[in-house]
Amino acid sequence: MELEGVLAELRESFESGRTRSLSWRQSQLRALSDILHKEEEDIFRALKADLGKHKTEAYRDEVGATIKSLNHALENVKRWMAPTKVGVPMVAFPTSAEVVPEPLGVVLIFSSWNIPIGLSLEPLIGAISAGNAVLLKPSELAPASSNFLANNVSKYLDNKAIKVIGGGPDVGEQLLEHKWDKIFFTGSPRVGRIVMTAAAKHLTPVVLELGGKCPAIFDSLSSSRERKMAVERVVGGKWGPCCGQACIAIDYMLVEDKFAPILVDLLKETIRKFFVKPDYISRVVNKQNFERLSNLLKDPSVAASIVHGGSLDSEKLFIEPTILIDPPLDAEIMTEEIFGPLLPIITLKKIEESIQFIRARPKPLVVYAFTNDEKLKRQIIAETSSGTVAFNDAIIQYLLETIPFGGVGQSGFGHYHGKFSFDVFSHSKAVVRRTFLTEFSFRNPPWNERKLQLLRSIYHFDYFQFLLYFLGFK
Structure with missing residues (x-):
């Protein structure tokens, strides 16, 4: 399928609304878990071919670490999705407010070659948990791992909403010509600058995981x-x-x-x-x-x-x-x-x-x-x-999973892991609800000294003075 067709199918899948449901998110996370458990030996072979990794190192850094992240997401995604009630000041009475996490849309993930399975799936867990459609572009420098991901993600997951695309820098350049709802990049500062420059044309938010001299x-x-x-x-x-x-x-x-x-x-x-x-x-x-x-x-x-x-x-x-x-x-x-x-x-x-x-x-x-x-x-x-x-x-x-992972300054910006992965692929939408129970006329013209004093009292949290003014004792 041509790139335009891939993007259109991803957008259509997201607009259908099915990626927003808890059941879809959980089913895709379980499917990722199935890949790691059922295809473990193939993962070991891919990492050996790409980087000469011993299977114990591969399990420690990629398979086991990712399974742990998946289990954490499965246990918590329902709670992460839930709206969060927040307090409101007296000046807004009678009002209630909440923060509702919503998926960003269609997101692009560029992963790195050094931990090619883990650094692909870790952000993917966050993007799925947040309810997005996703295109994953693994590094061409780890071809066996890239092929493994392309073959198995399409086999186990919803391949109309979650896709893997291979290829080299030319493919990456083509991807960056399109508008995304977020780009998540892991790699070098040099390429990070290219990604950020391209994203700026569409005002696409970017997460850069870059590294540095630790x-x-x-x-x-x-x-x-x-x-x-x-x-x-x-x-x-x-x-x-x-x-x-x-x-x-x-x-x-x-x-x-x-x-x-x-x-x-x-x-x-x-x-x-x-x-x-x-x-x-x-x-x-x-x-x-x-x-x-x-x-x-x-x-x-x-x-x-x-x-x-x-x-x-x-x-x-x-x-x-x-x-x-x-x-x-x-x-x-x-x-x-x-x-x-x-x-x-x-x-x-x-x-x-x-x-x-x-x-x-x-x-x-x-x-x-x-x-x-x-x-x-x-x-x-x-x-x-x-x-x-x-x-x-x-x-x-x-x-x-309980602390953010990411850089600052030249080592990158934006962070993920655990709920931070969910948050980085979500928009925190503010929702405000007000009733028609009552209205305070002092917040509207015509202005006078009494209204000014009432506003002073309520903005300074002096509710006793506010009550006295409101009842006409002052």
Whole structure:
């Protein structure tokens, strides 16, 4: 079907009203759950083909995490849909008001290649829960996953209201020529700007999930047990999610110079412990990204800072987990998001200097901090800006439906997960109801001093004075 026909069918499905019903929303969410349960092995094969993901990593980051989100939506969508009564001031008496969530219409979702199943279905859950018709455009850089989604979404879900379209940048450009009721984009800032520029022509609202250079502040901590646990979480938060090819992966670390040698030794030990087999870590997605990452290490001043790893295998698209100490701050590895298995460590005289270091750079998606210093924690919260602050762990925030997930500034805007996903694909419509029980003449001309005093009283919540004026005692 031609693109115009696809869009017309989506619009017709939404205008029919069936996507608004609770039963439709629940049935589509259950169908998504069926895909994840019944087609699990096919998902594992697709993610292995696209990214070399081990099935355990694939389940942790994509299948299991999405099932959890689906269960949460199924349990709560009826309540999310319900109108919310709100209070009204005395000046509006006799009036009642409520906020009614309504679907936006036909929405477009662009998903990313690094978590191709999870980052497609997570926003889709929100769009369906909110009652929209949806077109999903997965990334062409994960072709096996894109094909899996196209085949199974059409097989399990309402394929007149929820569609998946494949193709490369040319298809994306064609999609952006059309008017949508919302666009949800996950990807790079460069493409995000293109999406936003195109959306502006139609005044289409946009959510951009972009990422950025996520720092990890690493305090010395007080015990060897805590240090070991923290380093394991760092390694998991750097190389665990798709070999560092994730917007929430740790991009670089900040540590006091006196503690840096201890940290490096602990990192090396943990890397050897975690990645005892080659397939325990994902590969780089494609040749282009492999070359980009390889070029980061070719700068002689950067290569000189490598203290672990650095080996490359262009045939297998594999880059060894690599640690660097104090590469030049003006080198590309420290000015652009790495999105790969390279970990720079920047040393400071005092760990408190990390706050100014972060403040001097674009706002990241996440600031991680490993510390027991409560004063430092308060400073990080108060004096840095990021989508999320996470203390003493990495990545865990992605799994929490009760907090918003999203960036700020250059790391994006708009947020989702849990009810936030429902809200981002809904319009909160204000509904006001007033009766004919009575009318207060003081709110209308002709004006006089008594009406002015009555208005002063009611706007200042001085109901005793209002009553006196109204009854004629003043």
